[in-house]
Amino acid sequence: MDATAPEAGIPPHRYDAALAAEIESRWQAVWDASGVYQAPDPAGAPSSGRGSPDPKLFVMDMFPYPSGSGLHVGHPLGYIATDVYVRFKRMSGFNVLYTMGFDAFGLPAEEHARQTGQHPRINTEANIDNMRRQLDRLGLGHDKRRGVATTDVDYYRWTQWIFLQIFNSWFDPESRRARPISELVDEFSSGRRPAPGGRAWNELSEAERRGAVDSHRLAYVADAPVNWCPALGTVLSNEEVTNEGRSERGNHEVFERPLKQWMMRITAYADRLLEDLDRLDWPESVKTMQRNWIGRSEGAVISFPAASFRQLEMRPIEVFTTRPDTLFGTTYLVLAPEHPLVDELVAGAWPAGTPDSWTGGAATPREAVAAYRARASELSDADRSDSKSGVFLGAHAAVPFADSRVPVFVADYVLMGYGTGAVMGVPGEDQRDREFAEAYGLPVVRTVQAPPEHPGELAYTGDGPSINSRFLDGLDVEASKALILERLTEAGFGRHTVNYRMRDWLFSRQRYWGEPIPIVFDDLGPVALPDDMLPLELPELTDWAPRALARDSEPEPPLGRVAAWVGVETDLGDGPRRYRRELNTMPQWAGSCWYYLRYLDPRNDEALVDPAVELYWMADPEPGGVGGVDLYVGGVEHAVLHLLYARFWHKVLYDLGHVSGPEPFRRLINQGYIQAYAYKDARGVYVPAEEVEGSLREGFTHGGQPVARELGKMGKSLKNSVTPDDMYAAYGADTLRLYEMFMGPIHQDRPWETRSVVGSQRVLQRVWRNVVDEETGALRVTDEAPDDDLLRLLHRTVDGVRADMEGMRFNTAIAKLTELNNELTRRGTGAPREVADVLVRMLAPLVPHFAEELWHRLHGDGAGSVTQAEFPAADPALLADDAVEVPVQVNGRLRGRVTVAADADEEAAVAAALAEPNVAAHVGGRELRKQLYVPGRMITLVV
């Protein structure tokens, strides 16, 4: 059968998928041609020339990676929500900036290129086109002039520019902000800041000066152990490695390798990143995750003089502790296996009387340590956590202010990457230390008086008076900390310190498909390319042959294969010289760190963004606020990485005067995920979800065989994908939009149920029928004024829908609109024109094509686009009824309802209640002990 021919019995003008498709493509073409979604700037390049006195609003989705596998219905959930909100705000008089870009550098395109031999740009651009097509079909009201892709040369030119800004800055701890590196040089050369080694600046060699400056830069080269992932062919940042020591992407093995790498000094901003969280309108969970990630803890560094058996020279072991008050409970020290002092302190022979359990069965401490280290590097972190293990170094350390000498161990429960890589073992007050002490027979000394009910075999971490602690005895934990810190500082044994879990950001990637780092090297180190040499474009790479990515391989950047690119002769101000280029590229996070700024001014080739345009769009509506994007919507999986990196870059740009406020995103909402049922057969193999029959009650089957249902992510592996294209074909884009918004609150995960989508289509069909005759296509609206009941319902609906839209509670807004429409349907006469007009405007944000079609049918073409019509406002006079029905409780139980005047007082309400037969029966003539009237809400009687 011809798909476009109406089926027998279906009215020719019914709102079905075919009609929806026709309406949708027609209006999309009109909107595109007329530019209704273009947001005018008050200044700057992309202005449409219209001045705008309206308040501004900047709304963004987290931009997507243009994947080759296309979208499923879960992807656009957040996009639909922002689009609805934006349309509502636009109709409420806001000048809204809303657009979409693509985060298009990254591994999949490069992997695809390796397999096909095709340049990643070709594949990337094809994917972008496909994704644009799928998103356009949804009718998202983006300002298309402003979209960017991070792979555009015009875009990454500015990513590189920002890199240079960071490279050419240092963090001044006194003013707690980034400053140009030239000001550091001035301070060194003027003597205001002492040069390294206490010598005069001009006495230093060129190499020494370069080294002093380079070590202060916010972007710097470090020779550090890195996370090398052979399967991905790149090193990864700490954030990209899971707790199990595998890559977050792909779950591949990761190995430590020492390597020269670019680092970003994000730790300098730790305190500001932490403090400013309090000023953000973000989900508390995301703030908590960032706080945990930063991991600020206050404590002390304490120095323990240590020496091995028969060694004369003492070497200080510095430990970090948050409990300096427990110093006198220290019964041993522990160094991390990788700690540099291990080799210096390890003894040649066991001291007399060393317990067997401390030796690891080795003949000498040196052998024991070597064996222990070898074993530690083999074990995964998960295996390590089972029980405490370690070996004795044959060395002892002196506890400050105490006469005791304590043994020094190496143990893998101490991590080199946190604090100083060494701890003081206090088994009385720390449970981990307690477990270690029990395993090796070390003494336990309590230094805080535990309450009598505290079990003796557990460490006590609570508050209480200090004991066994000399001058601290009797003081509580807080006071003990203060006093011991004072004494340690005086004696030179320690000091107060703040420690962070967060490390600097490893910024190099050994990949081709990323932004080249605009740096060259001479014999003394890195040299920035000048701004006028940007963009530094990726060279063509012809050698796509896959490299052996063995476990024992070494990192090798693909750009190193382009010989003509590696070595470069250029003039950077002191005549033509030969330089070596930086061969690494930037991580995928770089492009997403600042794309919101480029949306504001995408074609500016003088600056990354015009300052006046930036100020207009990023200004905080509240004076003194942090500014930034007014609403940012995206998945919670970016809670730490993307959102922390972007905040860091933004703060650097703020310090250097390139942006007007300290934060990039003032309000953040995490949209939930659409989950889908997946079905497994008896073998545990997933079967295509669309072929499964049955129900929860009667059981599910596939091909007659029973299958088990589970809820999971939508995707190929679970064979449960539903694509937007499927939904467009069966229902149309507006129905898909309405259904996705109706499923539940925006932040909540929810299971997809294709069979329920029809409900949203039926709602639209009923609206359609109340306005349009399905048989003739003629208008069905009446020119009669709505009666009082309908008018009041209309205004109550307007009032509620406005509030729900403002609060992004689109599910309840849709319910209210449905109720209004159901009332129109019940009347069966066609909608009064006034009601139809208001209803269509309220529907416009949710189902823009549908509303635009009805709007034009109602008003003709002279009324303009509904997207620019005014969102209805309720008449307050019509919100309050003269009489209200109020429930009556007797002794806390509902016994009836009475209708009273809206302004009735308590006496009148109670009198009305007592007149109600069922209420009277339950009161039974007894005396009222208490009466209460919550106006319009409840009458309560107590007898």
Place this chain on the structure above:
RNA sequence: GCCCGGAUGGCGGAACUGGCAGACGCAGCGGACUCAAAAUCCGCCGCCCGCAAGGGUGUGAGGGUUCGAAUCCCUCUCCGGGCACCA
């Protein structure tokens, strides 16, 4: 282990700040229309008792505060997420 969320009919969810639990939708049941079916329209729809009026009971479990608790407090169970030998 610690820190965040959450638990409401067969299902998704609603109930604003303590005031009619279950809006709206799906599924189900009944009716009208139809030769019939689909579509549409009308109605019913937590559980128990009752012909009905009505009564009892009910928001994961137990306790508390209150005239009144899905909502506030305490204890517990389960589910989801984050962190986790972080000194």
